[in-house]
Amino acid sequence: xxxxxMSLIVALGAVIAxxxxxxxxxxxxxxxxxxxxxxxVYWGGNxxxxxxxxxxxxxxxxxxxxxxxxxxxxQGSCGSGGETDPGEPDPSGFVVSExxxxxxxxxxxxxxxxxxxxxxxxxxxxxANTGSDTVKKREAAAFLANVSHETGGLVHIVEQxxxxxxxxxxxxxxxxxxxxQAAYYGxxxxxxxxxxxxxxxGDALGIDLLGNPWQVEQNAAVAWKTGLWYWNTxxxxxxxxxxxxxxxxxxxGETIRSINGSIxxxxxxxxxxxxxxxxxxxFVQILGTTPGSNLSC
Numbered sequence: 001x002x003x004x005x006m007s008l009i010v011a012l013g014a015v016i017a018x019x020x021x022x023x024x025x026x027x028x029x030x031x032x033x034x035x036x037x038x039x040x041v042y043w044g045g046n047x048x049x050x051x052x053x054x055x056x057x058x059x060x061x062x063x064x065x066x067x068x069x070x071x072x073x074x075q076g077s078c079g080s081g082g083e084t085d086p087g088e089p090d091p092s093g094f095v096v097s098e099x100x101x102x103x104x105x106x107x108x109x110x111x112x113x114x115x116x117x118x119x120x121x122x123x124x125x126x127x128a129n130t131g132s133d134t135v136k137k138r139e140a141a142a143f144l145a146n147v148s149h150e151t152g153g154l155v156h157i158v159e160q161x162x163x164x165x166x167x168x169x170x171x172x173x174x175x176x177x178x179x180x181q182a183a184y185y186g187x188x189x190x191x192x193x194x195x196x197x198x199x200x201x202g203d204a205l206g207i208d209l210l211g212n213p214w215q216v217e218q219n220a221a222v223a224w225k226t227g228l229w230y231w232n233t234x235x236x237x238x239x240x241x242x243x244x245x246x247x248x249x250x251x252x253g254e255t256i257r258s259i260n261g262s263i264x265x266x267x268x269x270x271x272x273x274x275x276x277x278x279x280x281x282x283f284v285q286i287l288g289t290t291p292g293s294n295l296s297c
Contacts, residue, residue, distance in 0.1 A: 030054060030075070030076065030077075030078045031078060032049035032052075032054060032078035033047035033048050033049045033054050033055075033078070034047075034048060034049065035048065035049055035050070035113070035114075036048035036049065036050040036055070036065070036066055037110035040062065040110060041060070041061075041062045042057040042060070042061050042062070043057065043059075043060055044057055044058055044059045044060065045057065047075070048066065049078050050065065050066040050067065050102070051066075051067065051098075051099050051102075052077055052078065053066070053067075053074060053075070053076060053077050053078060054074075054075035054076060054077075054078045055067070055072040055073065055074060055075060056072070056073045056075050057071060057072060057073075058070075058071050058072070058073055059071060063106075063107060065102075065106060093129070094118060094121060094128065094140075095128050095133070095136045095137045095140050095287065096128070096137075096140050096144070096287065098114045100286050100287060101114045101117070101144075102114070103286055104144060104148070104282075104283055104286060105148065105153055105154045107153055107155060108153060108154035108155065109154060109155050109156070109157060111157050111217075111220055111223070112151075112154040112157075112189065112220060112223070112224075113220045115220075116219075116220025116221045116223065116224050117220075117224045119220075119221040119224070120221050120222075120224035120225040120227075120228055121228070123205060123225045123228055123229070124228045124229070124231075124232040124243075126232070126243070127139065127140075127143070127228055127231065127232055127243060128140040128143070130243075130247045131247050133289075134289050134290065135246065135247055137284065137287040137288070137289040138246055138284060138289055138290070138291070138292060139243065139246040139247060140283075140287065141280055141283035141284040141286075141287050141289070141291075142242065142245075142246050142252050142255050142280055143227075143228075143231055143242070143255075144283055145252075145276060145279040145280035145282075145283050146190070146242070146255060146256070146259055146276060146280075147189040147190060147227060148279050148283075149272075149275055149276045149279055150189065150190055150191050150259075151189055151191070154189070157187065157188070157217050157223070158185060158186065158187050158217050159185045159186030159187070159191055159193065162185075164185065164186075165182040165183075165185040166181050166182045168182075168184040168185055168186075168193045168194045168195065169181040169182070169183075169184055169194075169195050170194060170195055170196055173195060173196055173199070175195075175199060175210060176195070177195045178210060178211055179210070179211060179212065179213055179214075183213050183214075184197075184198055184213055187213065187216035187217045187223065187226075188216045188217070188222075188223035188224070188226045188227055189223060189224060189226075189227035190226070190227040190230045190231070190259065192216060192226045192227075192230065195210065197230075198210050198213050198216075201225075201226050201229045201230070204229055204233065205222075205225050205226070205229060207222060207225075209222075209226070230242075230259075231243055234258070235258050236257075236258045236259055236260075236261065237257065237258070237260075237261040237262035238254060238257035238258030238259075238261050239254075239257075239258075240254060240258065241258060242254070242255035242258045242259065245257075245258065249292070250294060251292055251293055251294025251295060252276075252277065252280050252291060252292065252294065252295045253265075253273075253294045253295055253296045253297035254294065254297065256273055256276055256296075256297045257297045260272075261297055264297070265297035266297070273296055273297060274296075277295050277296060280295070281295075
């Protein structure tokens, strides 16, 4: 009997040893479902990812953010796992995280993707990447505030007043309007318009926008690049580019002047100016920085 007990103890010890020395596996996070979109319609059982987590719709829903209403069931972390901290910058170095971007534009058109914006950053590496952290965040907030104003919160991809479309062809230009007289209407985050602007932006970006202006409303990265082209290289009716206005301390008001100053500044349309300022102040708060001085024009 003693021998049998001893044998059992030895065998049990071997089993325990096996369990002790086996490596412990860690389950990896699930793959992320397609990103949630405020404009998309989801039916019961449809999945979407938001803030680093997968969510499943319990019933029909639209424009109800996962995590804020009971319609969404939390399915756990996805991708790299864990929810993005709204106060943390994107790991790529961009000062705006995806969760902050979604907070700024809760009802945005699904066309204007965060990944499209990030893909466009390589065209102008100095954007939101010049000066102190305060200046970097302030520039990102200033750009996105003006963009929000121009597009109704990133809702509109193209200019809504179709009656204006034929007006944006300057036939005095030697290259004319090869895509058609009514093809150069406002598109994208800063509503790029006129054949000469499509030509200049396309030349700078290495994209044939004069011949195919529709790319700006069909490709999110191209759309964002045109907005960054204007922001970083054009002074418009102002005296400096919006980029320089922020990094050199001229203030948010000068970005307004460079974008639409001939119509809005110097008392032209104070309500529109204030609308831009209000959005800027909200965005710098989301990014955890300050608006600085000279907010108005």
